[in-house]
Amino acid sequence: MATEQEIPREAIHAYNLYIHGEIDRRAFFDRVKKVAVSAAAAGAIVDQLMPNYAEAQQVKPEDPRLKTSRETVPSPNGNGTIKGYLVRPASAGTNKLPAILIVHENRGLNPHTKDVARRLAVDGFQALAVDFLSPIGGTPSDQDKAREMIGTLQAPDVTGWAQGAVAYLRSTPNSNGKVGAVGFCWGGGVIGRLAVAEPTLDAGVVYYGQQPPAEEVVKIKAPLLLNYAGADERINAGIPAFEEALKKSGKDYTLYIYDGAQHAFLNDTNEARYNKAAADLAWGRTLEFFKKHLAA
Numbered sequence: 671m672a673t674e675q676e677i678p679r680e681a682i683h684a685y686n687l688y689i690h691g692e693i694d695r696r697a698f699f700d701r702v703k704k705v706a707v708s709a710a711a712a713g714a715i716v717d718q719l720m721p722n723y724a725e726a727q728q729v730k731p732e733d734p735r736l737k738t739s740r741e742t743v744p745s746p747n748g749n750g751t752i753k754g755y756l757v758r759p760a761s762a763g764t765n766k767l768p769a770i771l772i773v774h775e776n777r778g779l780n781p782h783t784k785d786v787a788r789r790l791a792v793d794g795f796q797a798l799a800v801d802f803l804s805p806i807g808g809t810p811s812d813q814d815k816a817r818e819m820i821g822t823l824q825a826p827d828v829t830g831w832a833q834g835a836v837a838y839l840r841s842t843p844n845s846n847g848k849v850g851a852v853g854f855c856w857g858g859g860v861i862g863r864l865a866v867a868e869p870t871l872d873a874g875v876v877y878y879g880q881q882p883p884a885e886e887v888v889k890i891k892a893p894l895l896l897n898y899a900g901a902d903e904r905i906n907a908g909i910p911a912f913e914e915a916l917k918k919s920g921k922d923y924t925l926y927i928y929d930g931a932q933h934a935f936l937n938d939t940n941e942a943r944y945n946k947a948a949a950d951l952a953w954g955r956t957l958e959f960f961k962k963h964l965a966a
Contacts (some may be wrong), residue, residue: 721939766846768964769839773857776784778809
């Protein structure tokens with residue numbers, strides 16, 4: 671099997687286009703074939719570019735340190751409900767915990783996002799991974815279908831559901847009253863819009879997500895931690911205007927660009943794009959950020 675270093679950048683770029691719906695699966699395969707040395711090598715590259723949930727799982731669903739449940743969260747604007755996967759430390763008892771909303775990538779609430787929720791719970795947080803596709807049938811096993819479904823969602827609806835999740839987390843018996851949110855890729859963009867719309871959000875962490883409109887930045891109240899990949903030209907094109915607006919309006923933010931890292935570098939289900947050094951550094955910063963801003 672090819673190693674990460676052997677995968678041509680053109681193949682990774684093709685995969686990024688594919689998962690964001692800019693080319694279809696056939697075009698993705700064709701582009702990989704053009705840069706591979708053989709048909710067998712092309713197949714190995716494609717295998718590495720596809721997610722492997724089992725191997726990347728860091729915290730097992732049945733981990734005895736955790737207590738999990740399925741929750742239904744109402745929207746504050748009356749626009750139905752969404753489903754979520756709630757995880758908290760089993761040893762918490764009646765102790766009050768900081769809470770974190772997790773917003774998935776553009777393939778819905780998959781095993782990786784649930785694993786991220788469990789990672790946060792192991793570190794002492796109450797974590798809710800929401801399925802933003804639940805109002806239209808839930809996340810399917812077919813990732814291409816999930817991406818197509820994501821494309822049908824309306825941004826105001828998504829923001830409203832996220833606001834409902836924040837309110838829900840704050841109201842749970844185990845809540846210490848502080849709620850943060852973290853999102854990845856599509857979910858990173860949701861966090862930006864949530865920070866604009868929700869003045870009660872206590873902290874927001876963005877991983878390689880599209881930035882909110884510069885003119886809306888003045889509405890942000892929560893401190894932000896912004897993590898971007900150095901080799902992510904599509905998303906990074908929006909950084910200058912976003913950062914200028916953050917500075918101009920005096921917002922509390924910290925921005926990091928991880929040199930050489932690919933889009934979705936934290937997602938360890940994808941061997942080709944995962945960057946352990948960048949992921950470990952960004953995740954450590956994320957935990958530190960949340961512990962600072964969500965303490966009671």
